[in-house]
Amino acid sequence: MIRKINFAYIFLFLAVLFWSGNFLVGKYASYYQIPPFSLNFYRWLFAWLILIPFTYNEIILNKNYIINNYKFFILLGITSVTVFNSIVYYSLNFTQVISGVLMISTIPVMIMFISSILKIEKANKFQLIGVALSFLGVITIITKANLDVLRNLNFNKGDLTMVVAMLSWATYSALLKVKKHNVSQLCLLQIIISFGLLFLIPVYIFEFILGYRIEISLPFTLTLIYVVLFPGLLSFICWIKGISLIGPNRSGIFLHLMPILSAIMAMIIFDERFMFFHVLGALFILSGILISNKRIIN
Numbered sequence: 288m289i290r291k292i293n294f295a296y297i298f299l300f301l302a303v304l305f306w307s308g309n310f311l312v313g314k315y316a317s318y319y320q321i322p323p324f325s326l327n328f329y330r331w332l333f334a335w336l337i338l339i340p341f342t343y344n345e346i347i348l349n350k351n352y353i354i355n356n357y358k359f360f361i362l363l364g365i366t367s368v369t370v371f372n373s374i375v376y377y378s379l380n381f382t383q384v385i386s387g388v389l390m391i392s393t394i395p396v397m398i399m400f401i402s403s404i405l406k407i408e409k410a411n412k413f414q415l416i417g418v419a420l421s422f423l424g425v426i427t428i429i430t431k432a433n434l435d436v437l438r439n440l441n442f443n444k445g446d447l448t449m450v451v452a453m454l455s456w457a458t459y460s461a462l463l464k465v466k467k468h469n470v471s472q473l474c475l476l477q478i479i480i481s482f483g484l485l486f487l488i489p490v491y492i493f494e495f496i497l498g499y500r501i502e503i504s505l506p507f508t509l510t511l512i513y514v515v516l517f518p519g520l521l522s523f524i525c526w527i528k529g530i531s532l533i534g535p536n537r538s539g540i541f542l543h544l545m546p547i548l549s550a551i552m553a554m555i556i557f558d559e560r561f562m563f564f565h566v567l568g569a570l571f572i573l574s575g576i577l578i579s580n581k582r583i584i585n
């Protein structure tokens with residue numbers, strides 16, 4: 288039993304570590320002017336190519352199920368693959384890794400908020416208070432705890448677009464609760480990637496027309512290898528394995544390690560600094576997370 292738990296912790300830690308590294312690699316890509324939407328397109332294209340030999344038969348067997356639910360899968364694909372990952376890479380061209388990952392850490396609370404709006408799950412008073420506190424934390428980070436920024440509407444566009452990414456992933460996660468699927472989780476991932484890629488194609492072409500081109504170089508190759516293999520595939524596999532060993536509730540706690548790991552790596556690699564407004568924003572976000580789970584804890 289103890290050995291099983293230890294293995295679960297290792298799998299879950301690796302999943303979160305690889306996801307945390309995605310923010311670092313996204314920042315690294317911005318230094319070499321790797322177009323964010325093109326990077327995301329190739330990330331999911333190669334992930335799709337790697338997965339298709341393992342999912343092809345199941346997809347063919349369930350083609351009618353996929354066709355009958357194509358509108359729902361389009362929503363999942365757009366919110367996760369098309370929007371979220373693209374916007375994260377885009378935002379990191381303009382904002383710090385620490386700011387971005389702290390804002391993304393509000394997603395568990397935002398899922399409750401979106402679920403309530405879409406009438407998937409009803410929010411209780413603790414969850415509503417948690418949402419308010421988490422949003423306050425995000426506003427603190429966006430404004431850098433400076434009211435003049437709010438009065439003059441002088442925001443960092445990377446921070447603003449990260450809010451879009453945050454809400455997009457929360458919407459995707461909330462939609463996953465709507466129904467149970469008749470396919471394996473690996474096949475579901477492949478279906479979502481497929482629909483997300485369809486809508487990434489015109490975005491990729493538009494970015495290409497604007498003159499933002501991928502140059503085959505060592506930085507691009509290393510970046511692509513990482514985002515395809517680690518946050519794209521290995522994180523998913525490790526996460527599913529960890530959940531299968533100790534369950535989703537205990538596994539979910541590991542997601543809160545992501546801002547800590549990303550912030551530490553950003554300070555070491557990019558010499559970023561944890562500023563006062565980061566601390567204040569993090570306290571609001573942490574308070575929101577704790578209060579929103581009060582009913583579960585009690």
